[in-house]
Amino acid sequence: MTSLLVFSDLDGTLLDHHTYSFEPARSALQSLRTFSIPCVINTSKTFQELISLRTALNHQDPFIVENGSAVYIPKHLSLRIDETLEDCGDYWLKAFGPKREQLIDLTNDQTNHYTFTRFSDMTYQDLMAVTGLDEENAKLAMQREFTEPMLWTDSNQALDQLRHHLDQFDIQIQKGGRFSHLMGKHCDKANAMLWLKAVYENQAEEQITTMALGDGENDIGMLSKADIPVVIRSPVHAPPEVPNRSDAWLTDAYGPEGWAQSIDKILSKQGIV
Numbered sequence: 201m202t203s204l205l206v207f208s209d210l211d212g213t214l215l216d217h218h219t220y221s222f223e224p225a226r227s228a229l230q231s232l233r234t235f236s237i238p239c240v241i242n243t244s245k246t247f248q249e250l251i252s253l254r255t256a257l258n259h260q261d262p263f264i265v266e267n268g269s270a271v272y273i274p275k276h277l278s279l280r281i282d283e284t285l286e287d288c289g290d291y292w293l294k295a296f297g298p299k300r301e302q303l304i305d306l307t308n309d310q311t312n313h314y315t316f317t318r319f320s321d322m323t324y325q326d327l328m329a330v331t332g333l334d335e336e337n338a339k340l341a342m343q344r345e346f347t348e349p350m351l352w353t354d355s356n357q358a359l360d361q362l363r364h365h366l367d368q369f370d371i372q373i374q375k376g377g378r379f380s381h382l383m384g385k386h387c388d389k390a391n392a393m394l395w396l397k398a399v400y401e402n403q404a405e406e407q408i409t410t411m412a413l414g415d416g417e418n419d420i421g422m423l424s425k426a427d428i429p430v431v432i433r434s435p436v437h438a439p440p441e442v443p444n445r446s447d448a449w450l451t452d453a454y455g456p457e458g459w460a461q462s463i464d465k466i467l468s469k470q471g472i473v
């Protein structure tokens with residue numbers, strides 16, 4: 201059993217910001233597999249969006265979807281887990297918040313008070329028009345499980361009022377670039393990472409060192425709670441500041457190239473290669 205556990209964001213981190221290629225990281229990914237070091241994907245993407253990508257990456261490890269909303273654990277890993285998880289075919293599922301249907305139900309009556317449009321109020325053609333996604337990806341993006349994005353067309357004050365109302369149901373609203381996201385209060389990348397770390401510590405009965413790699417604002421929580429935080433340099437924005445972590449690494453190279461450099465560095469630092 202390994203004592204190192206890697207958590208990685210996808211877009212702009214393992215995947216190139218512009219081309220979505222992971223080619224520069226291919227051999228570093230292979231090194232992790234060779235030394236049985238799990239590489240956990242921790243992304244805002246959905247389960248459906250990850251299926252073909254995990255095949256391309258030859259990814260066999262657990263993965264965290266929809267910004268920390270849920271952890272999927274492949275059953276073939278036979279991890280010992282001291283709680284009851286949902287049975288999802290080839291996976292065990294640990295969810296940290298309510299299902300999407302509940303998020304929709306709890307906001308249905310709010311359409312009388314505020315102006316907003318949720319994914320569930322749109323057709324995939326509407327979503328294509330709003331985002332510029334092609335048909336296939338628009339359909340994939342609509343297959344969500346734990347978060348409901350909405351176009352908020354009301355005031356910020358109104359958004360705070362709705363936030364306050366939903367708080368009693370343990371639901372939060374996270375503001376993103378284009379959409380505001382309805383999701384469970386306890387859904388975040390850091391929480392999910394720490395839960396999975398404990399699962400692995402439970403197997404190994406030894407301390408696990410976590411290394412987290414991310415390039416964006418939504419990775420800050422995960423980075424600040426990791427033993428080794430790695431900020432991946434982005435070609436389009438300044439590196440996010442990780443509060444109180446002057447020990448955080450900052451890669452020289454962008455995206456997957458920086459990713460590969462930091463994996464090689466930790467492997468040689470730990471005397472593994």
Ligand SMILES: [Mg+2]
Pocket residue numbers: 209210211212213414415416
């Ligand atoms: Mg990113």
